[in-house]
Amino acid sequence: MNFNDLKLYLIIVVAGATLWFAKEAYEYNKLQNYLSSIKETQKKTKESKALTFEQQLELAMERQKKLQIASNQNKADKYMRKLHSKYTKEEFKEKLDICDYFTDLYLNNRTEENEIKYVKACDPMYH
CATH class of the missing domain: 1.20.5 (Single alpha-helices involved in coiled-coils or other helix-helix interfaces)
Structure with missing residues (x-):
């Protein structure tokens, strides 16, 4: 070696x-x-x-509220990703612009007819 x-x-x-x-x-x-x-x-x-029962219940309700908020945010994010994949960027922007227009129209003049236009413009179920 x-x-x-x-x-x-x-x-x-x-x-x-x-x-x-x-x-x-x-x-x-x-x-x-x-x-x-x-x-x-x-x-x-x-x-x-x-902790007392009331304190434990309050803590559990706070935890549940946080979980519900997180769950709702996840659902909203998933829904938005689905919409983004369904439409091209230009189509999506056009639909958002139309929704914004009818939202403003409805907020400025709250009639049943404007509400129907607002819902149909902003709810993808009608697209």
Whole structure:
């Protein structure tokens, strides 16, 4: 075994050890994050047990409201993506301009006839 082979061998050993230490540090960090999330969950559980029924109900209603808002936003985004894929950019802009026109017309003069025009111009179900 000559000197160059020994250098190559040492480089491989050092690189392998470095990779092993990096993997161990990553797994240790992942474990610490997992344990801290468990402690946080336990803390929230203890806090929620100390809350009265009314407080728990209020927290649950807030969570549900946030979920509902997120769900509605997802539905709206999905609907808009569907419309964008259905029409070309020019067609979509034209339909939005028409909708804006009839919206202004309806807001300035709230009649049943203008409301029907507004709904038909802005609701893609009528397109």
